[in-house]
Amino acid sequence: MPLRGNSKAYTLFNAGLKQQYDDRLDDAKDSYREAMQKGCIQAAVNLGTLMVDGTDADKMNAKETFQWAADRGDGSGCRNLAYMYAIGLCVPKDKEKAVEYYRKAAELGNIKAQCNLAVMYRHGNGTPINYEQAAEWYKRSAEGGYFRAQASLADMYLLGQGVERDPEKAFYWYTKAADNGSSRGMYNLALMYLNGVYTDKDEDKAAGLLNAAIQQGYSKAMFVMGQLLEDKGCMPEAMNLYLSGAAKKEPRCVKRLEEFGSGADHNASVKHS
Helix, strand or coil: CCCCCCHHHHHHHHHHHHHHHCCCHHHHHHHHHHHHHCCCHHHHHHHHHHHHCCCHHHHHHHHHHHHHHHHCCCHHHHHHHHHHHHHCCCCCCCHHHHHHHHHHHHHCCCHHHHHHHHHHHHHCCCCCCCHHHHHHHHHHHHHCCCHHHHHHHHHHHHHCCCCCCCHHHHHHHHHHHHHCCCHHHHHHHHHHHHHCCCCCCCHHHHHHHHHHHHHCCCHHHHHHHHHHHHHCCCHHHHHHHHHHHHHCCCHHHHHHHHHHHCCCCCCCCCCCC
16 A cells, blocks of 8 residues: 655655664654654554564554554554454454454455455354355465465365365466465475376475475475485485474374384385375
């Protein structure tokens, strides 16, 4: 959304940005607050975001600041307000109200809120489960370029939730998500390459994707890459990945380590899953 307010508000907003970049957060808050008073909505959103990470008093004021922006039709203000209600941050937890504000933000075109709203529909948080609505909002967000929605929309196509099952579209959206840096997209695309789902089997491509996801700390990828390394007899490397995955509480890594501890054959291969 374009900045709103007079030229003085715009000058104050830019000053706040520079102060925030320089880690002069108190000065940034003051500049944003002055810009907000002169009608700059984006300054209010930035101020609220800083206050959420501030003192208890700041956190309490963040809600009112986001509300001010939301009341003026700002999608980011609505989304941040929704998040506060969703987790009960300085307000009573109210998932129905969270859905209300996520929907307002989504309808204003906020792609992250569109994904948030889809999650609420998919899991029945603050609203009855509705896979069709979840798929629709994931699609809007995914088409807007949001990588989390792209990976989730791919899930829906692979599972046939709210849409007709379509592995081709799942492959397309996992690829989009992976290209946009989604570790979940990388992981699921790797599984499609490993299992030959709507593509030829390609272990090298799968391994590249798994390693990229592992670099982002994605524990599920640690387990599957560990399996591939076991198949090649690279036990120290596999063990390191299982240990890393177990530290992140990946249950399959924990189980595999337990199997080693109970005397399992260290050269045993595990079925890909």
